[in-house]
Amino acid sequence: MTNLSIMKKEELKITAKQAQLELLQDEEEKLAKAVTEMLDYFTMMSEVDVESLTPTTHALVRENALRLDEFNVKNNFNNNQEALINRAPEKNNNFIVIPNVL
């Protein structure tokens, strides 16, 4: 176990903020333990000699998938803008309502 693998509380707070998660006090302690357990496990990866290896980003992608850069309001599947906006927790006509930003 290296010290680098252990997530300190402060680090956890920074990470939680980046992940847009607000953690409650008791949650924080439980998660810190679980996070540390996993990070510690991840350190075994340092045993592997990866010098000559290129990273794999996708298991099986044969070619780059391209499409025309076209503006397309209508999707190819059976739905429409209204069906999607209707699923918002709060809306006003065609707009989704959120708390004041300014």
Added chain:
Amino acid sequence: MTEIKDWKVYLSKVKEINKEVGAFLFIEETPPESLKTGALKNIAFGVKDNIAVEDMQLTCGSKMLEGFTSPYSATAVQKLLEAGAVCIGKTNMDEFGMGSSTDNSALGVTNNPWNTEYVSGGSSGGSAAAVAAGMVPFALGTDTGGSVRQPASFCGVYGLKPTYGVVSRFGLVAYASSLEVCGILGNSIDTTRSVFEIIKGKDKMDQTSIDYFPVNSEAKTIAILGGDLGLSKEVETAYKKAADAFRKKGYSIIEVSLPMLDYGIAAYYTIAMAEASANLARYNGVRYGHRSKDASNFEDLVQKSRDEGFGPEVKLRILLGTYVLRSGFQDRYYTRAQKIRTAVGNEFAQAFNIADIIMLPTFPIQAFKHGNSSLSQFQQKVADKFTVAANLAGLPALSVPISVENGLPVGMQLMGPHFSEERLFKAGESLSDILPLAICPKKMEEY
């Protein structure tokens, strides 16, 4: 697969047995009209609740999406509906596919139909339980690191994780996009194969979907792992039974070693959590899903909605994923994991030079009891050793029920090169006379 003649009677039987098994989170109320045409006409199926079915709920087993209904159907679902099959409901799962027991569902408990004190596995535990209990002949699941195969093994059914990209992911709620596939839990190889033939194929709605280039040659050589694999006594027994059965069928059995398997778990979780942290950023309480009632400003709204909507395992994975992607840590974790991913793929490619199929245990133990006391969340992750490799390398893998030991089923996983699904089906079929499929004691009466 049996055609449903009386939908009303059938649905009431499904609802009755679901009280004990809890495979489904939602069951269709209205009996559908009988169809006259289609390869799967009047065949019922279930769909894991992270795959979209038009106008049905799509919760991912999370409070975050409780009450959300999908405005469209996933491509795989659409193809089945066009073949005449009828989706009767949505099956339970670990929240957002994160877990190995379905106990991480925020919306319901699923019991193993073989013994209701035990879990059905996960994350597609609802789909596996539904098939094992005879509620449906097949159900769709998703497999990111073993989530179709492990519950299939726990419940004594067949579980196919297809080659990556062969089945469209359109309409599948994203967790770890580079690893996950839509898979099948089936009551026989025939059923699993028929469904696979229907749902596979390139889809313009999924840019990572690919054309199919089938490997037609049948297997002659099957590789197994030697040495101490850390298996339970029961799983060890089943592994030997399967190898013996293949020998009797004329296959040649060889031993290989796959030293990268252990590192594969660490690489898998690094990559899966990194991708999860990005994919789950969309749940912010704005456009859909849970919205906190106590928020005073926008930032507060996002944080509180996420804190209230996600369960502990999901938060853990988002946090870890965010951490390994932070600047300064990427090389140590994420990039290294991607390189190990390459090494895992290379190791399997080499093994396939000398063997046509590699047979691994699906999971080192049988189904465990409900609650974290029998196997902690951390131990569950480490136990994914045999399943995650197929996701890292994009390989097809089929979990085949082998035997029942101490009252619970055990499955073995057949893995082949890309596009070798038919080879796996044929090998699995060849075992059926020596190791016939055991019938679950809690099975819905015929309909």
